[in-house]
Structures are given as C-alpha cells and as structure tokens.
Amino acid sequence: MTIEAAPVEARLQALCELSAQVRDLMDATALTDVQEPELTAVTAMLAEATARLRAVTRDTPRPFEIGPDGSLRHLGNAVTGGANPHALPLVVERDGAAVHARLSFRPMHEGPPGSVHGGISAMILDHLLGQAAAAAGAAGMTASLTVHYRKPVPYGTPLLARAEHVRAEGRKSWSEGQITALDGTPLVEATGLFITPTGWTTHPAPLP
Ligand SMILES: CCCCCCCC/C=C\CCCCCCCC(=O)SCCNC(=O)CCNC(=O)[C@H](O)C(C)(C)COP(=O)(O)OP(=O)(O)OC[C@H]1O[C@@H](n2cnc3c(N)ncnc32)[C@H](O)[C@@H]1OP(=O)(O)O
Numbered sequence: 001m002t003i004e005a006a007p008v009e010a011r012l013q014a015l016c017e018l019s020a021q022v023r024d025l026m027d028a029t030a031l032t033d034v035q036e037p038e039l040t041a042v043t044a045m046l047a048e049a050t051a052r053l054r055a056v057t058r059d060t061p062r063p064f065e066i067g068p069d070g071s072l073r074h075l076g077n078a079v080t081g082g083a084n085p086h087a088l089p090l091v092v093e094r095d096g097a098a099v100h101a102r103l104s105f106r107p108m109h110e111g112p113p114g115s116v117h118g119g120i121s122a123m124i125l126d127h128l129l130g131q132a133a134a135a136a137g138a139a140g141m142t143a144s145l146t147v148h149y150r151k152p153v154p155y156g157t158p159l160l161a162r163a164e165h166v167r168a169e170g171r172k173s174w175s176e177g178q179i180t181a182l183d184g185t186p187l188v189e190a191t192g193l194f195i196t197p198t199g200w201t202t203h204p205a206p207l208p
Pocket residue numbers: 001002064126127128129130131134139140141142143144170172193195196197198205206207208
C-alpha cells in the first residue's frame with residue numbers, strides 16, 4: 001500500500017463534486033419513472049460521459065493521501081471516499097477511544113422494500129469497527145464480522161453509527177458497534193475481529 005502526496009486540491013474537489021453528482025444520478029436512476037425514449041436518450045448521454053472520463057485513467061481509485069491539514073484520508077474508499085460514488089461518504093469522527101458518524105442512507109441502498117439492504121449496513125459497520133481498531137493503534141484487516149439486525153434500517157432518515165475497540169490479543173483485536181436511530185434505538189449491532197497483517201506490524205499503520 002502506498003501513501004501519495006495529495007495533488008492539486010481544486011482537482012480533487014472537482015472529482016468529489018463529480019462523485020456527488022453520480023450519487024444523485026444513481027438515486028435518480030433507481031427512482032425514475034420517465035418513458036422509454038427518455039431512458040434511451042439519457043443512456044446515450046451517459047455512455048458519452050463515461051467515454052470522456054475514460055480518456056485518462058488511473059489503475060486504482062485514489063489511495064491513502066495526506067490532506068492539506070495533515071490528516072490521513074482515502075478518497076477512493078467505498079465507505080468514506082468523497083471521490084468514490086459508491087461511498088455515502090461516511091464522515092468518521094474520533095470520540096476518545098470510540099469513533100462515530102452521522103449518516104443517512106439513500107434509495108439506491110434499498111434491500112427489502114422501503115428499507116436498507118443488510119449488506120450495506122454491514123459494510124458501514126465493518127468500516128467503523130475497523131476504524132475503531134485503527135484509532136486504538138491496532139489497524140487491521142477484517143477477519144470476521146458478526147451482525148445482528150434488530151429493526152429495519154430506513155433510508156432518507158438521519159441515523160447514528162458508532163464503534164469502539166474492546167480488546168486486543170497480539171495481532172488480533174475486537175471492536176463492537178451499532179447503527180441507531182437518533183433517539184438511540186438500536187437498529188443493527190456488530191462485532192468484528194481485525195487482524196494486523198504481519199507486513200504491517202513492522203511498519204506501524206498511521207491512525208485515521
Ligand atoms: C502502508 C500501510 C497503511 C495502512 C493504513 C491503515 C490505516 C487504517 C485507517 C483506517 C482503517 C480503515 C478501516 C477499514 C475497515 C474495513 C476493513 C476491510 O474491509 S478489510 C477487507 C476484508 N478482509 C480481508 O480481505 C481479509 C482477508 N484475510 C486476510 O488477509 C488474512 O486472512 C488475515 C490478515 C485476516 C489473517 O491472516 P494471517 O496470515 O495474518 O493470519 P494467521 O497468521 O493465519 O492467524 C493469526 C491469528 O488470527 C486467527 N485468525 C485468522 N483468520 C481468522 C478468521 N478469519 N477468523 C478468526 N480467527 C482468525 C488465527 O487463528 C490466529 O490466531 P492465533 O494467533 O493462533 O490465536
């Protein structure tokens with residue numbers, strides 16, 4: 001894994017704005033009820049836009065970078081990356097030994113009709129649990145994730161997600177966390193085991 005010096009911020013800002021537009025496009029696509037000729041016309045426009053973006057490409061999404069404020073960021077990440085349309089993007093804050101984020105899922109995250117797909121909730125918790133491990137100085141890869149779905153998760157509603165590191169044993173560390181309604185009602189709870197790969201232990205990972 002490499003950490004790059006950040007390129008010109010204005011270009012990254014434009015890339016994040018493009019990603020935000022693509023997220024809106026994804027919701028619009030999931031919800032549209034326009035007629036077939038309009039669908040065909042929009043599809044042609046998008047094919048042209050895709051070709052323009054492919055004119056110059058990278059091998060991977062944006063890597064870990066040091067931002068202008070000195071913080072570590074990963075704009076290509078599928079959960080937190082502002083430059084990745086797949087990401088919400090989740091903005092994770094540290095809170096002592098824990099991490100938390102406010103979040104709001106979108107119609108494109110639908111699983112059961114009217115609520116969020118369980119795999120999407122699990123992905124958010126996987127990331128947050130991993131960040132809690134990293135915040136405790138035990139960054140690692142997810143080895144296992146156990147998820148309990150307590151209530152359907154709504155989209156279009158502000159929610160909270162929180163995680164904390166609970167214990168460590170050698171290269172293994174455990175975190176637990178939950179997604180809740182704003183009033184604290186638990187919706188999804190998870191525990192995860194994170195293992196620091198041997199290659200990382202000789203080069204301590206930077207904290208997020
Ligand atoms: C320049 C570096 C910069 C780094 C910057 C980092 C900053 C951090 C910032 C921000 C945090 C972001 C947070 C992200 C969160 C999301 C993370 C993901 O989505 S990760 C993707 C999904 N996970 C994988 O793809 C893993 C694939 N698996 C593996 O790579 C390996 O299996 C790995 C590393 C998990 C373990 O491999 P081994 O070779 O190190 O493990 P062995 O030596 O066999 O076992 C060690 C101990 O762990 C147990 N163990 C191993 N795998 C286990 C498992 N799956 N379940 C339970 N125990 C397991 C074993 O039984 C052993 O235990 P005994 O020491 O004997 O007690």
